Amino acid sequence: MTTERALRGAPPHRLLDSLRVNLARHVAALSVDLLLVDYGLTSLRPVEPVQARTGVQHVALGSGPAGRAFATQQPYLSGGDGPTATAFLPVTVRGERCGVLVVVLPSDRATTPGSIEDLVHIAETLGHALRVADRHTDLYRRTRRTRPLSVAAEMQWGVLPGRSCTGAEFDLHAYWEPSYTSGGHVLDWCVTEEELTLVVANGTGPGTRSALVSNLALNALRNARRAGLDLVGQASLTDQALYGQHRGERSLSALLLSFARPTGEVRVVDAGSPTVWRLRGGVTERIELERQLPLGMFEDTVYATQRLSVLPGDRLVFVACDQGEDTPDGDDDALDRSVGPAVDRTRNVPGRDAPQTVVRALREAPGTMPDHVLVLCLDWHGRGPGAERREPADEDARTI
Numbered sequence: 001m002t003t004e005r006a007l008r009g010a011p012p013h014r015l016l017d018s019l020r021v022n023l024a025r026h027v028a029a030l031s032v033d034l035l036l037v038d039y040g041l042t043s044l045r046p047v048e049p050v051q052a053r054t055g056v057q058h059v060a061l062g063s064g065p066a067g068r069a070f071a072t073q074q075p076y077l078s079g080g081d082g083p084t085a086t087a088f089l090p091v092t093v094r095g096e097r098c099g100v101l102v103v104v105l106p107s108d109r110a111t112t113p114g115s116i117e118d119l120v121h122i123a124e125t126l127g128h129a130l131r132v133a134d135r136h137t138d139l140y141r142r143t144r145r146t147r148p149l150s151v152a153a154e155m156q157w158g159v160l161p162g163r164s165c166t167g168a169e170f171d172l173h174a175y176w177e178p179s180y181t182s183g184g185h186v187l188d189w190c191v192t193e194e195e196l197t198l199v200v201a202n203g204t205g206p207g208t209r210s211a212l213v214s215n216l217a218l219n220a221l222r223n224a225r226r227a228g229l230d231l232v233g234q235a236s237l238t239d240q241a242l243y244g245q246h247r248g249e250r251s252l253s254a255l256l257l258s259f260a261r262p263t264g265e266v267r268v269v270d271a272g273s274p275t276v277w278r279l280r281g282g283v284t285e286r287i288e289l290e291r292q293l294p295l296g297m298f299e300d301t302v303y304a305t306q307r308l309s310v311l312p313g314d315r316l317v318f319v320a321c322d323q324g325e326d327t328p329d330g331d332d333d334a335l336d337r338s339v340g341p342a343v344d345r346t347r348n349v350p351g352r353d354a355p356q357t358v359v360r361a362l363r364e365a366p367g368t369m370p371d372h373v374l375v376l377c378l379d380w381h382g383r384g385p386g387a388e389r390r391e392p393a394d395e396d397a398r399t400i
Contacts, residue, residue: 012133085110095166152183175355183211201254242296274320312382322372
């Protein structure tokens with residue numbers, strides 16, 4: 001509680017300084033460093049004041065004890081045979097991996113029963129404090145850059161909800177490339193007690209023009225959802241907003257889904273959507289949905305929902321690609337032939353690593369890697385084998 005109070009009372013740009021003083025007083029910490037993951041998920045980078053004081057350098061994501069703690073999302077204790085030990089603690093907020101807290105302390109303190117558990121809790125508290133502080137300072141966003149962001153990417157990172165979200169029934173993780181220049185991706189989610197709402201959309205090409213289209217679409221979707229409209233209402237309002245601004249010259253292929261958390265029933269509006277793949281048991285297959293017109297293509301488009309369902313243990317992988325004006329004809333078919341094997345590679349991969357696994361596999365397939373791609377992995381756990389399951393009532397209902 002003392003640490004939480006100290007973090008709440010610290011200025012946004014001084015969280016680490018406050019934590020350093022607090023841990024020195026209560027656990028005799030000799031040093032406290034914070035490494036944040038960069039936008040491209042390639043390295044862990046020290047927050048600037050730490051780098052200036054201690055000379056701590058960035059760490060490649062797959063290397064060293066810090067990289068291990070980040071990758072496994074488990075604390076790691078190094079040393080302990082000598083006078084000091086170093087604890088590497090993942091900093092994570094509701095599934096969103098932010099970085100690693102590095103604490104050097106006397107060995108006897110590190111081996112005290114419950115000490116690592118206490119530090120794990122402190123790292124989690126720090127993650128939540130970072131989320132709040134990030135609204136009031138540029139320090140942490142500057143730290144996360146290995147190079148400058150394009151204006152379009154800055155716009156995109158400013159409106160997207162993040163890369164991960166977890167709940168009792170689900171885990172979802174996303175990754176997109178290029179991380180520093182792309183601006184056309186649309187991704188959003190909302191969690192309530194009974195429902196997970198998810199939106200995934202294809203990019204509309206690079207640059208600020210696409211970022212403006214995506215920004216308008218995302219805010220229209222959120223406006224409709226927060227007004228209490230259902231998926232059809234959300235799609236219709238967004239369709240009208242895009243058409244009203246661009247008169248059909250710029251449209252957005254999107255997939256809107258609402259998952260009932262207790263049952264796994266899913267309502268879907270497919271507006272010319274990204275592809276969806278399912279891993280169930282030993283089978284990987286594409287889910288064929290009834291596509292409707294993309295958002296903003298024509299005035300007053302009428303949308304309808306489909307009803308599907310997911311089972312505990314299902315993994316859904318959404319692949320959204322750049323659909324810019326210069327996309328060559330025939331690329332979609334070649335990409336589809338590569339996506340299935342790429343998705344299949346995630347079978348034994350944790351959900352947090354699945355999107356990057358898909359992107360790497362697409363990159364290895366000659367001639368099929370799109371310039372801009374977003375991959376989202378949703379692992380559905382459900383509410384246990386005893387959860388009530390109801391079959392959809394609609395005549396056109398199908399089961400994923």
